[in-house]
Amino acid sequence: MSTKKADLIDAALSGIGRTAERAMRMNQRAAARLGINPTDMQVLQLLQSAPRTSTDLAKLTGLTTASMTGLIDRLEKAHFVTRVRDESDRRRILIHLNDSRARTEIAPLYGPLLGTWRRALSTYTPEELTLIADFLTRVEQAFDQELDPR
Structure with a gap:
């Protein structure tokens, strides 16, 4: 090389x-x-992609399930999340992000940064953007492999 x-x-x-x-x-x-604290924020970010169980959130954050229950209680009291019984398995409780609250209170905190990134990315050609997207996908896959090497 x-x-x-x-x-x-x-x-x-x-x-x-x-x-x-x-x-x-x-x-x-x-x-x-x-x-809120940074771990609470981490959970809110994990819920952006889809609702999750408290057990899943505990595994992803490294917290105990008991600690996660307290964290979810705090976020629910602050109206950031809701607990919803899973329609396909009524025994499971899914934690849902309050989309309305996320749009009005969380999104504005990241909006300026996302706008800056969008403007920076708009200077690249479609071919360069394809390369950048491929690179970022590979970085994510490497993280996933290290975090869950199954």
Whole structure:
């Protein structure tokens, strides 16, 4: 491998680390503005893609199920989430993000950043965007493999 290519790979890897660190700081700032703690914010982000059980959320965050119950109680009291009985298995309770509250209180905290990213991405060609999207998919797959190596 050429020295230039190795240097570019090192720069990309460093960039991933810096981006992860900034994402963590952004989430901490958003949580503080909402009056919740960063772990609460992490759970809200996990619920953006789909409702989940408290057991699933506990596994994803590394918390005990007892701690997760308290966390969900706090978020429910603050009207960020609701508990809903699963239609396909009435024994299961799914935690749903309150979409209305997320749109009015959480989205505005991230809107300026998303706008900046959108403007930056709009400067790339469709071919470059394809490459960027492929790279990010590969980064996600690497994370997934390390987090759940089944």
